[in-house]
Structure formats: structure tokens, C-alpha cells
Amino acid sequence: MSAWPSTGQDAGQDAGQDAGAGADPDAGADTALHVLGPLEQIPVGEGRAFAVAGEQVAVFRLRDGTFRAVSAVCPHKGGPIADGTIDQSEVVCPLHQHSFELATGCSTTGAGPLRSYAVSTDSGGNIVLQLPKPPAPANPTE
Numbered sequence: 001m002s003a004w005p006s007t008g009q010d011a012g013q014d015a016g017q018d019a020g021a022g023a024d025p026d027a028g029a030d031t032a033l034h035v036l037g038p039l040e041q042i043p044v045g046e047g048r049a050f051a052v053a054g055e056q057v058a059v060f061r062l063r064d065g066t067f068r069a070v071s072a073v074c075p076h077k078g079g080p081i082a083d084g085t086i087d088q089s090e091v092v093c094p095l096h097q098h099s100f101e102l103a104t105g106c107s108t109t110g111a112g113p114l115r116s117y118a119v120s121t122d123s124g125g126n127i128v129l130q131l132p133k134p135p136a137p138a139n140p141t142e
């Protein structure tokens with residue numbers, strides 16, 4: 001007879017560790033910073049689309065030199081927001097001309113809202129986008 005004491009409790013419970021990719025010490029607890037490259041890649045008065053951490057983001061360089069970032073896919077019928085025309089405060093979707101506030105993403109013409117993101121430039125002349133971190137995976141306690 002072999003009667004080894006057995007714990008019987010070693011069925012794996014995941015530790016719930018995070019992926020650790022792209023961790024940025026400068027970001028806040030709920031956001032991550034993403035460097036998108038040199039600001040010169042976006043001509044003044046235009047926008048460019050970026051794929052960042054699973055998000056499609058349209059970044060615009062305004063005539064006053066500041067940047068704005070909103071989601072890149074129009075909530076109306078999927079138009080390319082980065083190809084829209086802008087002034088200092090709004091972008092107009094090129095497909096059906098719905099208009100959105102660049103600061104908030106809210107539509108001024110009755111469409112659903114775009115998401116808006118914080119964007120800035122760093123001391124090296126790069127565009128830096130701030131995205132919310134995805135929620136942590138649920139950690140089963142039982």
C-alpha cells in the first residue's frame with residue numbers, strides 16, 4: 001500500500017499576472033502612453049490614422065500647432081475620420097459630412113460620438129498618445 005500524504009490541491013490557479021508589454025512608467029495608473037513618432041509626419045491641417053494597442057485612432061495637427069486625437073472610424077457608417085476636413089474645433093467625415101468636435105468626439109450633426117483621447121508632444125518632437133489601459137482580467141477568488 002502506498003499511502004503518501006497528498007495535498008490534492010495543486011490544480012493550477014492562474015496568478016493573473018499582467019502581460020507586462022509596453023508598460024510605461026510615465027503613464028497614470030489607468031492610462032498608457034504610446035509614442036507615435038515624429039510630429040512632422042502629419043502636415044499642419046491634416047490627420048493620420050494609427051493602429052495603437054488594438055484601437056484605430058485619428059490624430060490631427062491643428063493650424064495652431066496643437067494635436068487632437070479621436071477614434072478613426074466614423075460611427076455613422078464607418079468612414080475614415082482621419083481623411084476628414086478640419087478646422088480648429090471640428091472634423092467633418094468625408095463620406096456623409098457628419099461633424100464631430102475634436103476635443104470631445106461629440107457629433108454636432110446628430111451622429112453617435114467618436115471617442116476622444118489625450119495627445120501631446122514630447123521634448124523629442126514625437127507625438128504621444130494616451131490610451132486607457134484595458135481592464136485587468138478578472139481574478140477568480142474561488
Ligand code: FES
Pocket residue numbers: 074075076077078079093094095096097098
Ligand atoms: S460614414 Fe461618416 S458621415 Fe457617414
